[in-house]
Amino acid sequence: MVTILDVILPIFTLIVAALITIPIFRAIRKTSHKTGLTAAWFIAVFAIASITIVNLFLSYYSVANPAPLNLTLDGTSNPAIATSFLIDAIALYMAIIIVGIAAVVMVYTVFFVNSAERPSDRYMAIMLLLTGALVGAVLSGDLLTFFIFWEAATAAAAFLMLYRKNAFSLNATLKYLVMVIIASAFVLLGLSIVYGITGSLNYIAVREAIGTITGADMNLLIIAFVFVAAGYAIEAAIVPFHFWLPDAYTAAPAPSAAFLSALVDQGSYYILIRILLFIILPPSVGGVFDWTLMMAALAALTMIVGNIFALIQNNIKRLIAYICVADVGYNLVAITSANELGLQGNLYFFLIGSLTTALAFMAVGIINRHGFKKLDDFAGVGKKMPWSSLALVIAGLSFAGVPPLGGFIAKYFVFTAAISVDLTWLAIIGVLTSVLQTAYIFRLVNIMYGKAPKDGVTTRIKENKYLLIPVFILVVAIFIFGLFPNLVLELIQPMLSQLPWTVP
Secondary structure (H helix, E strand, C coil), rough: CCHHHHHHHHHHHHHHHHHHHHHHHHHHHHCHHHHHHHHHHHHHHHHHHHHHHHHHHHHHHCCCCCCCCCEEEECCHHHHCCEEEECCCCHHHHHHHHHHHCCCCHHHHHHHCCCCCCHHHHHHHHHHHHHHHHHHHEEEEHHHHHHHHHHHHHHHHHHHHHHCCHHHHHHHHHHHHHHHHCCCHHHHHHHHHHHHHHHHHHHHHHHHHHHCCCCCHHHHHHHHHHHHHHHHHHHHHCCCCCHHHHHHHHHHHHHHHHHHHHHHHEEECHHHHHHCCCCCEEEEEEHCCCHHHHHHHHHHHHHHHHHHHHCCCHHHHHHHHHHHHHHHHHHHHHHCCCCHHHHHHHHHHHHHHHHHHHHHHHHHHHCCCCCCEEEECCCCCCHCCCHHHHHHHHHHHHHHCCCCHHHHHHHHHHHHHHCCCCCCCHHHHHHHHHHHHHHHHHHHHHHHHCCCCCCCCCCCCCCCCHHHHHHHHHHHHHHHHHCHHHHHHHHHHHHHHHCCCCCC
């Protein structure tokens, strides 16, 4: 039996840990084992957070085939007008991934950032706060609660981008904040209209109200959801709203780029899934309007633009940022499919995309520390830094969908889902852009391993073994989920039976 305390505990654990991280750092700085104690602190925090998530998972699945639970914060019986949390298979799946990947990136951060630096305590505290906000967002049961948690996460993301405080990071952060403010304005306008028409912002209550609305109110409601979707499309970096992402991820330190790309960027699809598949519903099962063509066009545009711009990049970090944009398009293909296979592909892609983007930025971060940033700088780096280079190559091949890595299975599900609903043209665009992706990834591999270093020096560089530990945890995960996809699919399967049009 799930209680509201079970739901709040993971969020509370991470937020409280974030608040007390700064005074704990002050004590740690007085010792001679700063890095070890810092790592121990964050491992303990994520261990406790993981226990609370596991407890929530086991409590929910203590009964066979559990139904979605709508729990209110104040214990009232009317979730339509109260702050609520929705516990179902998809929310738990997202929460598990968020906490798991955040833990790995946090360990990397501890060894990447100098814990003796004064801003490092606030930097890592913000990471914990952001993780707690993301968990709160995916467990939210209404659009307003989600909005509050998500805004907290985006505010924290701006601080992570600004850590270095140079002109480039200031400009990138300002661009991000302007886009987020515009997005928030769109979302708030849409939510106010939805509430005015339906009398609620609760996911389930709004879906039920939509079925009774007709005429001018229905047209207005459609406009409202267009505003909400447009706002979150900006934050998800869907083309043509993607301009902030390459600058933001290039300017941010490697841990920030890994954290934001894996969790904030990938997680922004979650609300699109909730709105399009769980509230508005697909047109094939009684949805209020046909949104699939619009999403298909955005998916195609995002895949094409992301990959073409990645092809012409000289800065490796910026190249990966544009791959992240392209990945947005592949995820949209799965959402556009609007069926069980599409949801399965989307959720599997979310996991693999999170692992791969985090791995890529973490590996590049290690290489960048030694002055290798441009494409030409990477000549011969495969011999100079073999372990970091290997990790980057594996991330690149997973991006491109090369078997047996997880990226291959993810793209297989996505394109198969598109074909199953007669969107073959969209799947063909996806395959062709994947071929283009493979081409520039292999160009990078050729430069890393097939060309001599510019300086003529082939001496092996000593790589930080502590940074390599979290990096190769992600490498192993990408291989395991690629070879044994059923490990993930078994978690996804209960979500398919909880889609509104499949619930008996």
